[in-house]
Amino acid sequence: MVRTSMIIAGVVLVLGLISVGAGFAAEATRVKGSQMRIVDGKCVHPSNPVMGLAITAATALILLRVVVRVATGRGYACCRTRPNLPKLIKLCIFLAWLMSFAAVGGFIVGAKNTTKTNLVFTNGxxxxxxxxxxxxxxxxxxxxxxxxxxxxYYLVIASSQNVPNKPSDSEVEALPVSKDHLIPPLPPQMQ
Known part of the structure; x- marks a missing residue:
């Protein structure tokens, strides 16, 4: 189980780094105003990979969210968490979902806006x-x-699921069985 959680954490890390890297690459290759041309009353964009990078970043982030959601199981969604979770983990889950929506939305809107061809009237x-x-x-x-x-929050949840359950107070430990019927077993305090 520990090995599986580390593999999942590695997949989440790779997907997150792909998303972040593609986002910064989209920033570095975005079209500047000086690169635009106006032909027949329409804006002509130079060929560049911004749209593909933004979509890659959004897709990787969506896959990250899916992997974490499936790996954590029921009770760890954005607004419906288990009642016994610490408040810090609940806050992390909520903020992670909120930020993933914001980032994916930002990447998608940015990708869409890189293809606008209409002229814009600003400053005369x-x-x-x-x-x-x-x-x-x-x-x-x-x-x-x-x-x-x-x-x-994934690693905290995964590590709490890997802890073996302790016997509850209501469970009674059985006394050891002695092979020699002449010697009584030791009481638990003396073992």
Missing amino acids: EYGCYVIKPGYFSGAALVALVNLGLSLF
């Missing part, structure tokens, strides 16, 4: 819409925080 001039600097890196930072929170 027509120009082309471009993604603002820091947009994709902001989504990547949110994805990074999500990764940290998801790994933390």
Whole structure:
């Protein structure tokens, strides 16, 4: 069970790093205003990988969320958690879900906006819409925080599931059986 939880944690880490890396790569390769051209009243985008990188980042983050959700099982969803969980874990679960929605939404909206071809009228001039600097890196930072929170609460939950159950107070330990019927067994205090 410990080995399985470490493999799952490794998969979550890889998916999170893919998402964060693709987000920062999308930021580095985003189209700048100086690269846009206007042809026949439409904006023409230069060929670049921003849309693919943003979709890759969003997909990896969605897969991360699916893996953690399946691995933790019932009772560890965004707003429906087990009542006996510590408040810190409940907060981590809620924040991780919230941040994953924000990051995935940011990546998808950014990918959609990189293909806009309509002219925009700003400051008395027509120009082309471009993604603002820091947009994709902001989504990547949110994805990074999500990764940290998801790994933390997954590992805490997985480690608590790996602890063997202690016998409850209502369970009684059986006295040892002696092969020699002449010698009575020792009381539990003297063993």
